[in-house]
Amino acid sequence: MTRRWQVALLLGAGVLTIEVLAQLSGRGLFAPLTAGLRDTPAAPPVCILDTVVDGDTAMGTCDGRAANLRLTGFDTPETFEPGCEAERALGEAAKTHLARLLQQATLVEVEITGEDHYNRMLAVVRLDGVPLSETMIAADLAVAYAGGTRINWCQRLQ
Numbered sequence: 001m002t003r004r005w006q007v008a009l010l011l012g013a014g015v016l017t018i019e020v021l022a023q024l025s026g027r028g029l030f031a032p033l034t035a036g037l038r039d040t041p042a043a044p045p046v047c048i049l050d051t052v053v054d055g056d057t058a059m060g061t062c063d064g065r066a067a068n069l070r071l072t073g074f075d076t077p078e079t080f081e082p083g084c085e086a087e088r089a090l091g092e093a094a095k096t097h098l099a100r101l102l103q104q105a106t107l108v109e110v111e112i113t114g115e116d117h118y119n120r121m122l123a124v125v126r127l128d129g130v131p132l133s134e135t136m137i138a139a140d141l142a143v144a145y146a147g148g149t150r151i152n153w154c155q156r157l158q
Helices: 003-024 031-038 085-104 132-138 153-157
Strands: 047-054 057-062 065-071 073-075 108-115 121-127 143-145
Touching: 047 065, 047 085, 047 108, 047 121, 057 108, 073 132, 085 132, 085 153, 121 132, 132 143
Parallel strands: 065 121
Antiparallel strands: 047 057, 057 065, 073 143, 108 121
């Protein structure tokens, strides 16, 4: 090894040693170059809807884990413990319609926005770029809903 290479290697090792010591002390020489990498937010979860539970609830997988998803922006009649026969029937129609929409969609976009008090993930869904809430409401199978007190479907359907 020539003297020139020996000096370059020693200098290179010295800079590396200085950088390690600087990082340990919290004042890294290259911190501005790596700061953006450390501050990058986590990617949103990737979700796939597997099973329609009712008109506004689905089971799926998000980042490989089973997830119960409350589809947001709309409310559909209950199929589990409905208040009346009319609510059950319309709830079943909403469930069937949602399943059909999901099967026919070319692109299903799921955006997780939080979690509800039942530990379901809150999900905004778009089918081929159109909000699912708009589609379900336009089909007269849902009403707009942003949380809070739900409507009484049996009274509405009389």
